Amino acid sequence: MSIKVTYFDITALGEPIRYLLTYGNEKFDDVRIERSKWPELKPSMPFGQMPTYEEDGKVAHQSLAICRYLAKKYKIAGADDWEALEIDSIVDTVNDFRQKIAAYHYEQDEAVKEAKKGPLFKETIPYYLEKFEKIAKDNDGHLAVKKLTWADLYFAGLLSYLNMMANMDLLEGKPSLQAVRDNVFNLPAIKAWNDAHKQ
Ligand SMILES: N[C@@H](CCC(=O)N[C@@H](CS)C(=O)NCC(=O)O)C(=O)O
Numbered sequence: 025m026s027i028k029v030t031y032f033d034i035t036a037l038g039e040p041i042r043y044l045l046t047y048g049n050e051k052f053d054d055v056r057i058e059r060s061k062w063p064e065l066k067p068s069m070p071f072g073q074m075p076t077y078e079e080d081g082k083v084a085h086q087s088l089a090i091c092r093y094l095a096k097k098y099k100i101a102g103a104d105d106w107e108a109l110e111i112d113s114i115v116d117t118v119n120d121f122r123q124k125i126a127a128y129h130y131e132q133d134e135a136v137k138e139a140k141k142g143p144l145f146k147e148t149i150p151y152y153l154e155k156f157e158k159i160a161k162d163n164d165g166h167l168a169v170k171k172l173t174w175a176d177l178y179f180a181g182l183l184s185y186l187n188m189m190a191n192m193d194l195l196e197g198k199p200s201l202q203a204v205r206d207n208v209f210n211l212p213a214i215k216a217w218n219d220a221h222k223q
Pocket residue numbers: 036037066072073074075085086087088
């Protein structure tokens with residue numbers, strides 16, 4: 025089977041897909057598009073965005089849908105529909121969290137950005153992180169169902185991007201979330217991937 029992931033040369037929304045494929049010991053073509061080439065390529069993408077995932081010439085888009093597809097393939101998407109719901113819920117919540125930080129980070133208007141700063145750092149980020157930390161503690165170092173699932177891979181894959189956008193170590197003082205990260209980073213395949221892709 026020929027597999028290709030196409031994204032910019034950054035972690036962000038591409039890395040969870042790369043992590044899933046790496047976890048599944050899949051060989052894949054890790055295509056990284058230079059920013060200068062993007063305008064030319066954009067119209068050829070299903071909805072003008074990346075990442076995309078290709079399998080034997082068939083193209084899929086939407087990073088969460090792609091991750092979920094791979095997680096099902098590698099049997100880390102839940103043992104039954106209720107587990108799958110729990111996993112999907114936390115993944116969507118991590119994604120909400122990402123979007124709230126991104127709304128600040130990518131704000132172009134400096135005055136608006138300054139106005140968003142206080143609520144984001146004093147309220148939103150602590151609110152989400154405290155809840156995530158409790159969930160991770162209750163789930164023995166995982167984000168759902170007390171075992172490794174794609175929610176953990178998604179979170180760990182997104183982490184460097186979240187930290188970059190927030191310009192802080194979001195996991196400082198959060199031992200259970202650190203355990204979620206470490207449980208993923210210590211998987212031999214992911215460790216080898218991270219060693220080979222230090223950014
Ligand atoms: N919901 C989509 C979002 C994709 C997205 O926002 N992609 C951005 C990069 S992170 C992009 O392609 N930006 C370039 C553009 O829109 O021209 C997903 O999760 O795949």
